[in-house]
Amino acid sequence: MEELSAVDSEAVIATRGLTKRFRGGQLAVEDLGLRVPAGSVFGFLGPNGSGKTTTIRMLLGLIEPTSGTATLLGRPMPGAARSVLPQVGALIEGPALYGFLSGRDNLIRYDSADPAADPRTRRARVGAALDRVGLTAAGSKKAKAYSLGMKQRLGLASALLQPRKLLVLDEPTNGLDPQGMREIRSLVRELAADGTTVFLSSHLLDEIEQVCTHAAVMAHGRLVVQGPVAELAAGARGRLAVTTPDPADAARVLKELGVTDLTVTEAQVTGELPQGDVDLADLNAALVRADVRVRSFGVERDSLEDAFVALTGEGFDVAG
């Protein structure tokens, strides 16, 4: 078992051939090889139904894989669950809260259920966790009076009662308003700055771009791509945009130079840059030589969303 950690000691989560077929025959996750580097904020991205929750449940030892292996903090799951899980904070599905108890009392109750938690230091631990998520002032309010964002933060506080090497968050901003989303995102950044590896699933691309250092993209139970977010976004080519009072002439020149998928409007031409190395200065010079008057000239950087669509040929169910 120890060789597993020797193979990839810097990976906090590593899976090989991880597969889950449910009893009804539904193949939810297929041959997944995931690698989550230590210290990363890792976005696990995919449309609804692409297998994210099923993967997370296998990682945490809540369900058995049909085949393949998973290691968490270098130890095999589900075999090492008893020694590994105390170092992992998890928030999957909405947090289970007692509405009639205050936020603070919810955490006290949660902490009391942990046999390893010292009762003498409980109040201090709960106070620190409330402080961590910015709920100190609201700590004595009943949880049922909390906004969704506050409930989600209280759930995070419960995952932070003990020091954690890894936090696993399943759709932590689902159902939150923009302000609630921002709060969770900044909390995730703070936790990562303290050295905690954060693995979070989301179906929102811009969220992943804003907060994650690394990402993996799932579609139909399979891994499409994984790596540093900056590299994933660079995977898609940029789109050239030229603003000009002579769009027809500009389009003709650009076409001759290999620009494809041209779109011409009254004052602008956009198109896909040709494959390979293209010097934008040459394109601009060619336009000028052909007496095309250029007001602005540039490449619109593709987002991770463009990269995703290019890779999978599908978009996201953003409403879902």
Ligand SMILES: Nc1ncnc2c1ncn2[C@@H]1O[C@H](COP(=O)(O)OP(=O)(O)OP(=O)(O)O)[C@@H](O)[C@H]1O
């Ligand atoms: N217990 C189960 N029994 C049978 N099929 C299941 C079960 N759980 C999930 N599935 C199916 O497996 C596939 C992947 O589901 P999963 O919940 O892992 O996706 P997801 O990416 O987490 O989506 P969501 O964000 O909607 O939870 C879906 O087609 C789902 O219907």
